Every structure is written in C-alpha cells, then in structure tokens.
Amino acid sequence: MRNLFYALICVLTISACSNSASNKTLPILGNREADTKTVDGKTVTDTIYQTIPKFNFIDQYGDSVSNKTLDGNIYVADFFFTTCPSICPVMHRNMLAVYKEFKNVGDFKIISHTIDPKHDSVAVMKKYADNLGITGKNWLFLQGQKEETYKLAKSYMVEAREGNVHDGYFILIDKQKRVRGSYLGTDPNEVTKMIADIKILQAEPDQTIVQ
Amino acid sequence: MKRQLSALILLTAFVSIISSCMNDEDIEYKRAFTAGAVVYQNHCQNCHGNTGEGLSALMPPLTDSVYLKQNKAQLACILKYGLAGKLIIVHNKPYQNQMPPSDLAPIEIAQVLTYVKNSFGNKLGGVKVEEVNKDLSICQ
Numbered sequence: 001m002r003n004l005f006y007a008l009i010c011v012l013t014i015s016a017c018s019n020s021a022s023n024k025t026l027p028i029l030g031n032r033e034a035d036t037k038t039v040d041g042k043t044v045t046d047t048i049y050q051t052i053p054k055f056n057f058i059d060q061y062g063d064s065v066s067n068k069t070l071d072g073n074i075y076v077a078d079f080f081f082t083t084c085p086s087i088c089p090v091m092h093r094n095m096l097a098v099y100k101e102f103k104n105v106g107d108f109k110i111i112s113h114t115i116d117p118k119h120d121s122v123a124v125m126k127k128y129a130d131n132l133g134i135t136g137k138n139w140l141f142l143q144g145q146k147e148e149t150y151k152l153a154k155s156y157m158v159e160a161r162e163g164n165v166h167d168g169y170f171i172l173i174d175k176q177k178r179v180r181g182s183y184l185g186t187d188p189n190e191v192t193k194m195i196a197d198i199k200i201l202q203a204e205p206d207q208t209i210v211q
Numbered sequence: 212m213k214r215q216l217s218a219l220i221l222l223t224a225f226v227s228i229i230s231s232c233m234n235d236e237d238i239e240y241k242r243a244f245t246a247g248a249v250v251y252q253n254h255c256q257n258c259h260g261n262t263g264e265g266l267s268a269l270m271p272p273l274t275d276s277v278y279l280k281q282n283k284a285q286l287a288c289i290l291k292y293g294l295a296g297k298l299i300i301v302h303n304k305p306y307q308n309q310m311p312p313s314d315l316a317p318i319e320i321a322q323v324l325t326y327v328k329n330s331f332g333n334k335l336g337g338v339k340v341e342e343v344n345k346d347l348s349i350c351q
Contacts, residue, residue, distance in 0.1 A: 089258045131268040
C-alpha cells in the first residue's frame, strides 16, 4: 500500500513537470480592456490587449520602416544613442548575442531607436551598425522625430525623454504587436532569459493579427 | 607530539609572515592595482568590457600590449582629454570612435593604468603618479 502511494507521488510529480514545460507561455503585458459585443444574440466579451501603435521611421540604409514593416515579426526594441558612453555599449554588447542567435531567422528583428536624431543621422547609424558588425536587415537602427520616438517609448513602457535620457530595457514584442517581456539589457543573465523567451514565442501557434 | 605540533604552527606562521612581507614598491603596486580595478569598473568597463575585450569595431580592446607599450607616454593624455576623430590601430585593426574626456585625477589615472597594463593578458608593470604628471605636462 505504501509502495503504491510512493509510486503515485512519483507519477504525479513527473506529469506535473512535463505539463508545466509543455504549457509554458509568456504573459501578455500592458493595459487591457474588455470589449463586449453582441454576436448572434449572445453577449461575447473579448480582451483587447495593448499593442504597439503606428510609427514611421528611417533605418540605417535610409529605407522607411513602419509598424507595417514589422507585421508578422517577433521583435525586440530598445532605445539608445550612438554617442552614449554609459549603458548603451553594455546593452549592445549583450544585444549582439541576441543578433548572433537569430540573425538568420526571417521573421525576427531587432529595432534600436535613437533618441538623439540630430546627431544620429542615417549615415552615423550606418557607420555605427557597420562597426558593431551588423549586416542585413535583422537589426535595424531607426531614426525619426524626437517626439514620435518619445511617444513610442511610452507604449513600450519604457522611459525616453529630452536630454538623452533613456533606460536600458529590451522589450519583446510578439507577432500581434503585444508586449510579452521586458528585460534589463545591461544584465547578461536577463538577456539569456530573453533569448529563451524568444524561442518560446517562436513556438507559439500563429494567431490572426487583430489591429 | 604536542611540542612538534606547536613547532610546526610556529614555523608556518613564520613562513607566512616572511612571504607576506613585501617591499614598499610591491605594496604600492598592489594598492594601485586594486584601486585601479575600481576606477576601471566605474569609468572604462561599459565601453571596453569586463575583460578589456572592447566592442566589435566600435570600442578598441585593451589587450594589445604592443599598442600600450608603443603609446606609453600618450596613455595618460588619452585618459584625461579623450580622443576625437583620431584613427588608432589596435591589434592591426582601425578604430576611430570618440572617447569622452574623463575627469580623473592624476593619481586615479596612475591607478587605472596600473590595472589595465597588468590585466587582460598584459604584464607591463606599475605606473607611478609622477610619470602621469610628467606625461600630462606635455600632452597639450
């Protein structure tokens, strides 16, 4: 009887483990609201999650990049400026690991927004990307109107404002443009976790994009 | 037996005292190295990396002993006044990024140079504050 009890415990433990591994999903972050509609005479409530709003910037190649360009992509966003001597080199040293891991993935992108567009022209950003060792279009360095960039930062739930102030977070966005993770870009351990989370997100079944 | 043991303890203590006994120069070097590690963490590590590895072609590594040796007299000036638009060759690779000037005191410059010149695979000996002052007096 006692043996049976132990065996049961073992089986339960094992099944609990495998369950949690296979069901691992990332939370959906940000504000949400309930959308109640009447469909076929029944009341249906949907949760509307916060998504990244429209934007239009220019990348290091001088090409236009908008929120539309990123449709169907998992991406990581951050805010920086090329002459920043404090946290940016650390962030981008860590981001290089992410770039190397996913540089050949078609629907993955890294988006780095400069908060100093006056200095960080397209040419400056191209040189920065070249020196960092970035080729192709998986890591885009975006330049745009300051106000638009600051506004966008808010929807990523990070801080970027006048006086070259920005924080060091990497924000993980899913194919539906919802925020799925936020990681301190200066901490290599958090960046390792982000790489693992990106893989979880990649394994998620595709859903229809509701915008 | 007890006597032997205490003799052994005495001997060990004696040996460790002798070996820990260093001349003034060694102590000065160790002190500068330790202080320099802290200066490095606070002022240099973000760009040049935990192990002086630099960052791609943006930030030069600090692992080139030949560069450090050949530009010995300029190092203090580079630390104090920064570098702007100057092309430097490190490990046979070109770097031309801007390095901001630091507000380090000559003693801190001596400390951090002692640390860098004896870390990351470099073994170039200590740097004294007198040398830093001398180098700084001719760099402008």
